[in-house]
Each structure stands twice: as C-alpha cells, then as structure tokens.
Amino acid sequence: xxxxxxxxxxxxxxxxxxxxxxxxxxxxxxxxxxxxxxxxxxxxxxxxxxxxxxxxxxxxxxxxxxxxxxxxxxxxxxxxxxxxxxxxxxxxxxxxxxxxxxxxxxxxxxxxxxxxxxxxxxxxxxxxxxxxxxxxxxxxxxxxxxxxxxxxxxxxxxxxxxxxxxxxxxxxxxxxxxxxxxxxxxxxxxxxxxxxxxxxxxxxxxxxxxxxxxxxxxxxxxxxxxxxx
Ligand code: ZN
Numbered sequence: 771x772x773x774x775x776x777x778x779x780x781x782x783x784x785x786x787x788x789x790x791x792x793x794x795x796x797x798x799x800x801x802x803x804x805x806x807x808x809x810x811x812x813x814x815x816x817x818x819x820x821x822x823x824x825x826x827x828x829x830x831x832x833x834x835x836x837x838x839x840x841x842x843x844x845x846x847x848x849x850x851x852x853x854x855x856x857x858x859x860x861x862x863x864x865x866x867x868x869x870x871x872x873x874x875x876x877x878x879x880x881x882x883x884x885x886x887x888x889x890x891x892x893x894x895x896x897x898x899x900x901x902x903x904x905x906x907x908x909x910x911x912x913x914x915x916x917x918x919x920x921x922x923x924x925x926x927x928x929x930x931x932x933x934x935x936x937x938x939x940x941x942x943x944x945x946x947x948x949x950x951x952x953x954x955x956x957x958x959x960x961x962x963x964x965x966x967x968x969x970x971x972x973x974x975x976x977x978x979x980x981x982x983x984x985x986x987x988x989x990x991x992x993x994x995x996x997x998x999x
Contacts, residue, residue: 771878773957775939777802777886777921778829779819781809781854782943782995785952786818788973789942793956798877802921802939803829803886806866807847808991809943810981812854816862828869829886829921830893836867846988853987874915878959883915887922897938899927906936917957917964926953928966935964944991950975950998 774796779786801824806812808831819826831847834840835855840848855863871892873884888895888905889912897905897920906929909918918936925947926940940953947953951970958965979992 771798771959772796773877773882773959774799775802775919775937775955775957776800776824776942777919777939778804778924778941778943779809779815780804780807780831780941780943781812781815782952782973782978783809783811783814783818784978785943785971785973786815788971789952789954790818790822792969792971793954796956799824800873800875800882800884800919801826802884802919803827803869804831804921804941805829806835806851806854806858807831808850808987810978810985810987813858813862815943816858816865820865825873825875825884826869827873827884827886828866828871828893832866832869833893836863836869846991849988850991853985857985874913879961880959880964881914881916882919882959883913883917884919886920888920889913889918896923897936898923899925899938902927902929902936902938906931906934909936910934916962917959924953926955926968928968933962933964935966937966940968944995945998948998950996 840851924941929936939955982992
C-alpha cells in the first residue's frame, strides 16, 4: 500500500498541487494538520484536501480559524488567521472545526497514529528532530502505533525503532529547514514492513508571494518562503 503523507500545507495551493502531481498514484493520503494559516489560498487548500480524500487531523491554525481565536499566536500568524477567516466560507470553517485531534488507522497491516503536535499535546507540542529519538519510544507505546506521524515543526525527519517509526513529513506550504521546496513523504506499508521516502518538489514561490502581497498578508510570511525558514 502506497500512502501519501503531508502536513502544514498552510494555504499554499500551488505547493500542494505540485506535491500531488509529483506523488503520482497512491492508495491513501494523510494530512497531519494546518491546512490553513499563512498562505494565500486557504479555501482552495481545504477543497483540494477534501476532494483528494486526505484523512486529516486538526492543526493549531485550523483550530484557531474554526474557533475565531488566535490570541496565543504571534502577530503575523494572528493577522493571517483573521484574513483567512474572511476568505473561507462558513462551510469550510465548520469543516475545519470538525477535524479530529488525532487519527488511529490500520493500513496495509500497519497501525498508524497521526497527531499535529504530539500525543500528549495534540495542538501545541513541537517535537523537533533533536529530541524526537528521546520521545519516540514513549509516544509509540502510548499510542500503540507501529508508525506515528507528527507535523507542526515544519521539519522532516524519520526516527526508526526497529520495525516502528516516528515520522514527520515536513511542511508542504512553509518549510523551515532551509530548503524552500515543498516537503512531503511517501510510505510503503506492506505486511508490517514500512519504507519511508522523504521527497521535495519545487513550486513557484514567487507567484505564491505575489498572491500573498495582493491579499495584504504580512510581508515576512511571504519573504520567508524564498528561504525555507
Ligand atoms: Zn504549521
């Protein structure tokens, strides 16, 4: 079974479209949250995620848009969320509000759990690669998963513990590992054996930045896309 895994799309439809082209055919698709926030096309991303059939958890930005409360975000993120709330239809906002905090799935004989932040703080905790290895054992035991997928840090990694794995696909729409290309992951799940393929794909960053400026989204959010930071 070929599983497409993405996270942190952040309203960047051009990046998401390039990922879907690049990924080719797949048997299932997972999104680890933050469909909206930051980018120019939150509604287009919600629609694309839905029509592609992604199974998706809520990210902190999805939750904040749905609740209409961005009080614990930095000023740029909070400004972008206010713009997104105006751009999104009421139906899309309600759909975002119904996203679950986690997913537990059995795919290709493999138990898969998905959270945006972490199992102990689904919306908030940042599990960076520097301490992912330290936490992998605890999180995998806590969730009973063979494969635990997290997002939120915008940094891709894979920690293997024997046949089990703690994985982060990185960010489609706003990578923060110094590589501006959209980041995603393809898993092959086959009778309990998991192979992990981290992929990067270029997209038209200049065009996305242009659309962001046109909407009056904060300039630093556009500028950072060129640096992948
Ligand atoms: Zn995010």
